[in-house]
Amino acid sequence: MRRLRNDLPYTFRPPRPRAWFRPIGLMANRYYLQKKFAVTKLDDSGFDRVRELSRAGHAVLLAPNHADHSDPHVMTELVARHGMKSHFMAAREVFEISKLGSFALESMGVFSVDRDGPDLSAIKTAITLLESSSDPLVIYPEGEIYHHHERLDPLHEGVASILLKAAARLKDGKEAYLVPVGIRFLHDPLVEETFRDRLSRLEDRIGWTPRPALPIDERIVRLGTGLLGLKEMEHTGEAGRGQIQDRLATLCDALLTIAEARHGRDPKSATAPERVRAQRYRIRKRLLDAEKPPTFVERDELLDDLDRVFTALQAHSYIGDYFLAEQTLDRRAETIMKLEEDLLGFPNYPSPRTARVTAGEPIPVSSMLAAGELPAKGGAGQLTGLLEERLSALLG
Template structure:
């Protein structure tokens, strides 16, 4: 989980159409990001024909993928481009703040910013206008973060459902409002196994360990995890905890969040860890950037340290402690190593070729649910989110989505084509 700047004023960035730039952007996406950066050599795509039909009908379409990997945005851009569709993406504000060139490319590629920690009215208005127009599908990642365990789905935020319901209730017939659940999975070439020893040795050296070459790979990871956790426990609280790995992860996360909440308060409505994190970041950002009551240097240092504590708590939340143990195959080992590299070394590695599988599930017809009374005419965001979570969760776990035959011939494309 990447640590991003949290002390900059927010400015909304809308998507900007630059048709003359599209061929270059697509070439860069395919040859630079997919092939070179993320090592995706092929894409297997199922069920995309239904998206083409919905867009031809002028429907208000939201694409709701699981956020499996940093490459999934690039994969989705490639497969939709091949059927003549250019989605609009809602992207976290922080990715625009990496520099002017980065922001220019993102906006030209159809991405607009959203402040995930606040009530971003500009982003909501942009999302509503895209859906009302019906010219582009809107991509919103309902998990909100990349947790790097693509065979598990994390709890979904209800913002996607709230936005689409507002449009669905005033959409003129015969147009429909639809959500497409989309499941991503990335599979590694068998050669990835040969990269494991060198990569975990580099991680072990970050804590001044000699490589434990006599141990099996999964055992090495489960030795490294508690050691890294103990270092964080000592750093923040001066003591190590007892218990299983999962218990210690939860305890550290809670201690960090409760410590920061003791200084900045807690939203009574925030129940999940992501909700608590967003609320805390929002309150601290407001205090950091308050023009009428600028914090002193010591207050600023304290708030920046609190933001770091929140980030570590969120990192800890992204390690469930049992994901690898549940099914320690090469794919989960590679995914765990990649996640540790990103968190400890600052950059994930993709040393061997990967294959992306993307499945477009049967769309959820929100208009029909409203007409039938299955969703109430007011509210309904929680119910719709639960329905999406159930369908997308089944797909992510490997089940065939309703309406898609297991024998359906996939569309397989090369990332180089």
């Protein structure tokens, strides 16, 4: 999970598909998949039904799980493989890396969203695209990248809310469909040969003497527990005790409680990701207050609070029993990648991977609304629950 200390004003970036750029964008996308993310094979199933719905002129929203940085590249390639174009909602931060990158994203039909606040421009754009186009719209309902492909994090209701609003505006027989998409990554067995050296680098990064003679699983647990202890010492002054999952939850709640004591708690925010988004919104709103700019001292305190809520989200993103429950090759690889991102800034992809992508049975939202199975108002929670159930089944 990348650290975001974003205190820049937000500018919405709309989609600006350019036909001449599309072949260039698809070639670049394939290059990134293979060279940067080591995805050398792409297996898919279920997308014939998506293509049928798209060609029939219906509104199709694809909702994949989001566990890897290559997910958007995987989805772009798959949609193109089946003869379709796509639109994506993407975090504002990816547009702010470079002007050239922003131009390329917009040219491929990607538009920005500020995940920490009510981004009305992004919501209106998504609804308009569903209403006016039959090209699939891709939105990741988890919102963040967590690096655990076999577990789904709680979904945000924004995806369901957008599709329900779009469905109410569709005419002339056009119907709305929500398609759960499960993405899994399978690692080549050769990746196991990289574990010892990569763990040594991580141990050295925090000042430990590398222990290559220890069993891999023991080193992973040892390193993860050590990092947790360091974070606990940094923010609370003492290392916790007990089960890893309990310590992670305690640290997450403690950090959010500190920030909420300063900036107020949103009573509607129940889960840790919701509390994090609420705090980031309030902190950044104060940082960007043009009428009463924060003092230098207050600004430093606000930036420290951003770091606290980031660490809270980091703690939440580690599922304590995910690796401990089943030490498979893929879970080892995922956990090491996650540790690399948190310690080194970005994960390594040292060996080939296969992306296995399954489009589940489309959820007929328009038909469900017409039959009274979904309420026109207040149905986002119910639809999100159904999506979460279908996605979890796809991940198996």
